[in-house]
Amino acid sequence: MLYKSRSKSKELRTLEFLSKRMNLSEKDKQHYLNLSKGYEGEVAFDSLTEKLQCDCLILNDLLLKVSNTTFQIDSLIIVSGKIYFFDVKNHEGDYYYDSDKFFKIPQFEIVNPLYQLSRSETLLRQLLLNLKFNLPIEASIVFINTSFTLYQSPLNKPIIYPTQINRYLNKLNTIPSKLNEKHKILAEKLVSLHMDESPFTQLPSYHYDQLRKGITCFHCHSFSILVKGRKCICRDCGFAETVDVAVMRSIREFIFLFPDQKITTNIIHEWCHVIDSKQKIRNVLDKNFTMVGENRWAFYI
Ligand SMILES: [Zn+2]
Incomplete structure (x- = not known):
């Protein structure tokens, strides 16, 4: 069941409006494209998770803070025995993995999404402990774009490739789950802690x-x-x-x-x-x- 839906961030909406009405710098244009592509990918993933039939609570797009550190969760699914959380990437094209690093072919290094994932997972675990909820967390990166390829992809890393998403969600769907009041309280609590505005917003000045x-x-x-x-x-x-x-x-x-x-x-x-x-x-x-x-x-x- 969808518990919290996704909406465009203030940053993305502002850039959407501004891009029509003024000339954005190359840097702002790129930032706008990245945000908009990321959003499209997340919405595509939402359209798959919303088909889940199991007893679950789906919370899309959470911006949370623990010990003064802000972190974002693209999609979080609570079932009775576990919390699944997904970092959705809409990368397109050919990439390769080498010595713990990700590169876009030919040689452009990108931030390793596995590091980001493990950082968010640690922070989420800490937040759950603070809230006195002790559920195991399964965190994964979802590469949603069907035109994405990762050469030399590592085995045993929490990555779900485009060809695996449906199978992964089908499996999740068959896990026996019976939610109780405690799960609902957790969902409520997380939504109440969600911050609407990111402290990392990068907007051009405009008049x-x-x-x-x-x-x-x-x-x-x-x-x-x-x-x-x-x-x-x-x-x-x-x-x-x-x-x-x-x-x-x-x-x-x-x-x-x-x-x-x-x-x-x-x-x-x-x-x-x-x-x-x-x-x-x-x-x-x-x-x-x-x-x-x-x-x-x-x-x-
Ligand atoms: Zn028209």
């Missing part, structure tokens, strides 16, 4: 004036939006939605990027760019927010 204004297509992110009557239509992919929905989506994006900025008709009108009439913007704001103040000092909360 309202430097961001491109306009409504973007929900489907293909294009700025090429045609307003026709009550509809916003994407010139690139043909996706259509009502002006109200498109404006609300843009307002949410604005609030997300500028949480401290006051929402006024003028600023949202400028932000949406393609909606000629300020009255249309005012109508959406009136419908969805509360106006404070009057006339040109009015803003919405």
